[in-house]
Amino acid sequence: MPVVTEEAIVLTRYPFRERSAVVVLLTRHRGVIRALARQAKGKAGGGSALEPLAQVTVTLYLSPRRELATVNEVELRHSCMALAGRPAAWAAALVAAELALEFCPPGTSQEALFRLLERTVAWLEQGVEPRVVVGYALLWTLKLAGVLPDPSTCARCRTPLAEEQLVFVPTEGFCCAGHGAAGVSLSLASISFLHQALRRPADRLTAVPGPELVGLLRSLAQQFLEKPLRSLPVFERLQGATPGPC
Numbered sequence: 182m183p184v185v186t187e188e189a190i191v192l193t194r195y196p197f198r199e200r201s202a203v204v205v206l207l208t209r210h211r212g213v214i215r216a217l218a219r220q221a222k223g224k225a226g227g228g229s230a231l232e233p234l235a236q237v238t239v240t241l242y243l244s245p246r247r248e249l250a251t252v253n254e255v256e257l258r259h260s261c262m263a264l265a266g267r268p269a270a271w272a273a274a275l276v277a278a279e280l281a282l283e284f285c286p287p288g289t290s291q292e293a294l295f296r297l298l299e300r301t302v303a304w305l306e307q308g309v310e311p312r313v314v315v316g317y318a319l320l321w322t323l324k325l326a327g328v329l330p331d332p333s334t335c336a337r338c339r340t341p342l343a344e345e346q347l348v349f350v351p352t353e354g355f356c357c358a359g360h361g362a363a364g365v366s367l368s369l370a371s372i373s374f375l376h377q378a379l380r381r382p383a384d385r386l387t388a389v390p391g392p393e394l395v396g397l398l399r400s401l402a403q404q405f406l407e408k409p410l411r412s413l414p415v416f417e418r419l420q421g422a423t424p425g426p427c
């Protein structure tokens with residue numbers, strides 16, 4: 182049975198039989214791997230290293246005949262338990278984890294998605310506004326998947342789009358005002374977020390994405406995945422509960 186050691190981020194875990202768990206790991210070089218983690222008798226430490234969003238170095242047995250790998254050794258490099266005390270930031274990190282899980286097809290290596298998730302967690306820990314981080318993670322996941330339409334030219338007539346006016350037409354992409362009659366106009370805040378986020382890291386953005394931009398990114402993700410993102414409504418409910426500028 183091949184044994185591999187990988188840097189990984191725990192995307193999720195669920196109980197499996199007695200004293201075991203299945204962990205879903207995003208590894209740096211091998212994409213998403215599902216693995217069985219047995220909890221050793223009288224030893225609590227092994228299990229706690231595999232909490233959601235923990236960054237670990239993990240040694241796995243890969244079985245060519247079984248879907249599940251087996252966790253042999255885990256070393257915790259970074260725990261995200263400090264984020265769990267901030268509900269909106271934690272929910273934002275779970276959105277990023279779900280995006281990584283859904284957009285990394287099994288058996289493919291997606292190092293860019295790994296780096297995006299790693300940085301997303303770091304920005305949230307540094308105190309970057311969760312709405313900015315969620316918008317950034319959505320935008321870049323769609324871009325890395327090749328699903329984000331080009332916001333610099335009109336999808337219909339190919340003329341360069343002025344930065345102060347951007348209309349999104351669901352079946353076409355970003356359009357000029359002349360071709361965007363059936364579309365959603367983006368707010369100035371959303372337009373500047375879009376342009377900034379494609380050029381800079383999330384901790385250097387001054388704009389916050391508006392709900393119409395988040396809504397269109399979410400529907401692009403949903404069309405691509407053919408199902409809704411489960412973590413996003415949870416995040417949005419937490420946002421709704423927090424008073425803030427709109």
Ligand SMILES: [Zn+2]
Nearest residue numbers: 335338357360
């Ligand atoms: Zn046009």
